[in-house]
Amino acid sequence: MSIWNLWPVMGLAILLGVSSCGRSNDGRPTEAPVAQPVSGSVEEAVNQVAQGKFVDDCFRGTESKLREMARALDQRTTEIRDLSQQLAKKNQSHRLIRLGPIVAVEPKNREIPASKWLRMEYDWTMAYDFFKRIENRAVDEDWLELNSVVRQMLSSESVRLVDGWDFADGRNSEPYLKSVLEKIDLCYQDPNCFLPELSESDRSYILRPGYFTNAYRELQKTSVRTERRKWIELLRKIVNGRLQSRAGFRVNPEMRQTAPGKFEVNVDAGDLESAKAELASIVESYWRDSTHSISLRWQPKREGLYRILADMAAGSRAYVHHLEKTMHLYSGVRTAVIAHEFGHIFGFVDYYYETWDAGTCRYRSEWDEGDLMSNSSGGAVLPKHWELLKNSYPLSASDR
Numbered sequence: 001m002s003i004w005n006l007w008p009v010m011g012l013a014i015l016l017g018v019s020s021c022g023r024s025n026d027g028r029p030t031e032a033p034v035a036q037p038v039s040g041s042v043e044e045a046v047n048q049v050a051q052g053k054f055v056d057d058c059f060r061g062t063e064s065k066l067r068e069m070a071r072a073l074d075q076r077t078t079e080i081r082d083l084s085q086q087l088a089k090k091n092q093s094h095r096l097i098r099l100g101p102i103v104a105v106e107p108k109n110r111e112i113p114a115s116k117w118l119r120m121e122y123d124w125t126m127a128y129d130f131f132k133r134i135e136n137r138a139v140d141e142d143w144l145e146l147n148s149v150v151r152q153m154l155s156s157e158s159v160r161l162v163d164g165w166d167f168a169d170g171r172n173s174e175p176y177l178k179s180v181l182e183k184i185d186l187c188y189q190d191p192n193c194f195l196p197e198l199s200e201s202d203r204s205y206i207l208r209p210g211y212f213t214n215a216y217r218e219l220q221k222t223s224v225r226t227e228r229r230k231w232i233e234l235l236r237k238i239v240n241g242r243l244q245s246r247a248g249f250r251v252n253p254e255m256r257q258t259a260p261g262k263f264e265v266n267v268d269a270g271d272l273e274s275a276k277a278e279l280a281s282i283v284e285s286y287w288r289d290s291t292h293s294i295s296l297r298w299q300p301k302r303e304g305l306y307r308i309l310a311d312m313a314a315g316s317r318a319y320v321h322h323l324e325k326t327m328h329l330y331s332g333v334r335t336a337v338i339a340h341e342f343g344h345i346f347g348f349v350d351y352y353y354e355t356w357d358a359g360t361c362r363y364r365s366e367w368d369e370g371d372l373m374s375n376s377s378g379g380a381v382l383p384k385h386w387e388l389l390k391n392s393y394p395l396s397a398s399d400r
């Protein structure tokens, strides 16, 4: 077992659900961008990140180590792909399910861990130390792990350094964001308000280092009332975007509750057209308990439907792109991950948190082991998910 054996996100989906529709005054997005997987050349991905507008000293400080790892991984692309396919075939605890152009991986025993928050911290130095321990060995499972870890971290680095997202809101942020938004909202609704009445703790939250709140500082600086109203509106958008990506729910107009606890959702099978029966049975087996169920209803392609796409590149990752209404799957995806991605189509946001600490140049992930929307590689659908679905898709009067 390596240091990475807790890694929750291998092969799994980062979702940072919302698309970046707007930019703040400092060029940073007002909502979390979609994290794209890093497939193909690792060094090419490093080059792209290195040109990012928001590149910082943390990145510069470890860039040469990162490039060394990238070259080592790129030299072994074929061996890494071959070994990962061999291991998947040999793995006795899993079976493979052919889904049209891709293959999904199903554990023979679906063990559901109890609900429990776990956390893990990681940075380039840890990855590099791991690399140094294995660099003289032939490609083995540790290399596969390094490959996943480096690609995963590069994807986060791209969101942080190219897109400009700050990874500042973690598991405990929700009450602060709610409190701040409430006060900004009050001010926004009152045309005669030119400064929200934030408490000391509100201010200390949105003015902490690394948090992009130029809008608040600009608001304090100017005495022009129309300018202030503009900053208040932007600030409201920023805080709301953060709250939505942490605690929101995206109602899907193609989903409805047809009888108490029974739901139906229209989806376009897209690239998985030839495997839609198998796919529906996988998804429906996760999203079901004694009193609740969700049925997928396959529909021909049309506006408004989510469409399933198969990504054929090696080292890919599953994700949902809400703006484009697409779900991306790849060969080797776990069935639980597919069920997690469908959770996004049903309206759920991700319930795990990745934060960045500029002081230590480290990321931290926190996730609940037992929750499918938090631990997409092994969690379960919980009563709270059904409650949220019932509230979000109320029965129509005639069905009640």
Ligand SMILES: [Zn+2]
Pocket (backbone or CB within 6 Å): 013, 014, 015, 016, 340, 341, 344, 349, 350, 376
């Ligand atoms: Zn997700």
